[in-house]
Amino acid sequence: MKSTGENHSLLTADDLYLFNEGSHFHLYDKLGAHPATLQGVEGTHFAVWAPEAEQVSVFGTFNHWDPARHPLHPCQFSGIWEGFVPGVGVGALYKFHIRSRHHGAVLIKTDPFARLNEIPPKSASVVWNLDYTWQDSNWMHTRARHNALDAPISIYEVHLGSWMRVPGEGNRSLSYRETAPKLIEYVQRLGFTHVEFLPLMDHPFFGSWGYQTTGYFAPSGNYGTPQDLMYLIDQLHQHDIGVILDWVPSHFPTDEHGLSRFDGSHLFEHADPRQGLHPDWGTAVFNYSRNEVRSFLISSALFWLEQYHADGLRVDAVASMLYLDYSRKEGEWIPNRHGGRENLEAITFLRQLNEEIYRRHPDVQTFAEESTSWPSVSRPTYAGGLGFGMKWDMGWMHDTLEYMALDPVYRKHHHRNLTFRMLYAFQENFLLPLSHDEVVHGKGSLLGKMPGDDWQKFANLRALFGYMYAQAAKKLIFMGGEIGQWREWAHDDSIDWNLLQYQPHQGLQRWVADLNHLYRTEPALHEFDFDPRGFEWIDCQDVDAGVISLLRHGRTPQQHIAVVCNFTPVPRLQYRVGVPQGGYWKELLNSDASMYGGTGLGNLGGLSAEPIPAHDRTHSLAMTLPPLSVLFFKAPS
The missing domain is CATH 2.60.40.10 (Immunoglobulins)
Incomplete structure (x- = not known):
């Protein structure tokens, strides 16, 4: 033959x-x-x-x-x-x-x-085919509104191999098909709109979590066949859950069987190690100046969108692509033709990537994990941007976690950490990430970062999530954070689901579910996530009390949500907050409610605004602020 x-x-x-x-x-x-x-x-x-x-x-x-x-x-x-x-x-x-x-x-x-x-x-x-009969036509015809910039987008980030395991069978991971019903039930119950999977593309080292990809067109066989992954995505879509895939065009591993030195030459990567070898990860860097490499990578991106019906791609490590001196010392990098540090070929590639994706699929989104102040990451290429739909707000994440980790007695000296983001919040279409990167490599879990005794740790974490959902931006939480996992994430183990037998963990999980429900049902909390019309400080300067208050607005007049946060363990009685109108303001959520594990202190369901001026407004609410709490009030319609 x-x-x-x-x-x-x-x-x-x-x-x-x-x-x-x-x-x-x-x-x-x-x-x-x-x-x-x-x-x-x-x-x-x-x-x-x-x-x-x-x-x-x-x-x-x-x-x-x-x-x-x-x-x-x-x-x-x-x-x-x-x-x-x-x-x-x-x-x-x-x-x-x-x-x-x-x-x-x-x-x-x-x-x-x-x-x-x-x-x-x-x-x-x-040798394989991709034959599969999709059943998600309703989702595909309507997903534009689910992925729109003015839609509620709350993402549950999942590492499929460790989300849920089977202890009785050698602690193995669930397959794609086994995951489907369990993940759907969970995501629906908690109210997330989308699931984002850490890279499911084929990768030789399980401990890389998928970020060292060798198969840019092959899903990991650890969990089943291509059709099995299609089934998982199909089922998520049939239950109105969007799917975002993590995708890595920034670097690839140097395993002998992979892309590195593919034909004996540096075919996919740069030959000069000052350009072609990533110093942090020991991986090869794509040569974006090669036409064929750009065709390869853009074909890969479109493959997952078209053949697997993905609703978006989260592009990993964009900063490492944009800067020639990323993680490199003086003399370890080669300047561009103008003598600068910008990777001009990578910029061209990223713009071309986004143009092709949005031209063919205007109803999907691309998300940039970009950790610097590079301008216009999520602005159109015709306006000089990189063309991404959204950008991860890494600055908010660092500032906020640094603030929340402090003993409350010291927080007044770091109040700026809470308020600084509003100086730049609308320069990009931001997503707030509490991602996997914050709960690994000795950083501890989200709950573990919080100060105080056990009660205070849970109250602080509820306050962190509440403040996150009050902000003008889309949201992302990595698995385990929503149940208050004590230990940091370990990719070889399951999430500690057994913790849910304890009330504090149940209460935290219910708080996240209620936040998601509120975020999805109240237009004021999502319609203007990327528009300054949607956000207004009431008071961001009460440093000594550790209290901030703000308003979120929707398109409809009088569509207001007031949010008040107390970041100290001291209850504040008769705390006065200015509001834009009179009438009865309903207390929608209170993180200190007993069902969440709080003290049960609150405002008995709402307050009537009094004609007493405060914060340059004609009316005000005299409220009870529980310790370490976030409260949401809705304006009368």
Whole structure:
């Protein structure tokens, strides 16, 4: 059995031209392994980009791993090698055998476009199809409003391998299909609008959490097949839950079977280690100046959106892409052609990426994890921005966690940590992240960061979540934070669900659920998350009392929510807060309510605004502020 050659090509002249030009964004339809019937013959078409190879063959279970049996053929001058192997079908294992022009080196490589790979530490690719009958048409037709900038977006961040495990079966992770009903029930009960999965793309080292990706077109086989992942996403959609996938175009691992030195040359990565090696992670950095690399990565992004119906991509480590000197000392980086530190090729790539995504799928969102003050990350490319839909507000996260970790007696000296974000809050479309990165590597859990005795720790964490939901921005909470896990996240263990037998943990979980419900049902808390019309301080200067108060506004007149936060353990009686109108202001939520684990101190369901001026307003509320609490009041309509 031999390859039948170029007559069975799936690649047209246009494909080759667009690929080499850097504007072919559906490469997954052309490269890799594609079961097909060509000229009446059933088999699989293989194609791989290896321009510095002098010989390429495909070998696997179908030819007893003999690299001499099925050589591939160069496809004009594109750098692509291809061939059709009769009789090869779904389930066959294969790799590419590459003899390089560079010193005749021989490389054994996994398919960069594989749709499925063996479970690590094995590394063969698997011939597979993506046949699946989707049942989520209702969601897909209406998801634009679920993902809109004025919609409530509250994200539950999940590492699938450790969200829930099966103790009786060796503490194994749940599969994609096993996860579906459990995750759906949980997310619906807690009121999150979206789930964000840490990278589900194939990765050789489980401890990288998916951030060291080798399979840019293959879901991790640890949890099942491509169709199993499709089923999980399909089921989430059928229950009106959006799905965001974490995606890593910034770097990749140097495992021998992966992308690194793929054809004996630095094909996907920069050759110079000052550009091509990431000093923090020991990983390779993509060469964004190569047209074919940009085609590869943008094709990957669109693949997950189109083939897996993802509703958005969270792009990891954007800051490391933007700066040539990121994490590098003087002399360890190469300036751009203007002598600056900006990575001009990466900027071009990110703009092109977002343009292509939004042009084809205006109803999805892209999220940038960008930790610096780079301007206009979430502004359109035509206005000079990078074109992302939203940006993670890492500054808010650092400032707020630093403040909350302090003993309340010292907080008055750091009051600025709470208020500073409003100086820049509307420069970007911000998402507030309390993500996995804040509860690993010795940082402790969210609950563990809080000061005081156990009661105060829970009260502080409820106050943190309450203040987060009061802010003008979208929200993200990493799994475990919502139940008050004591220990920091460990990827080899399940979340400590047993804690929910204890009332303080139950109360915290209920508080998060009620916050999500309020955020979703009150337009004033989400319509203007990215618009200064939606936020107004009442008083942000009561440093000694440790109290801040604010108003959130919606589009409709008199659509106001007042939020008052007491960040000290001292109850404040008859605390006066100015409001924009008279009438009865209903107390919607009180984090100190008994059902959340608080003292039960409050305002008996609401207060009537008195015609007593305060905070430059004609009316005011004389309220009871419980210790370490956040209160939400709704204006009379």
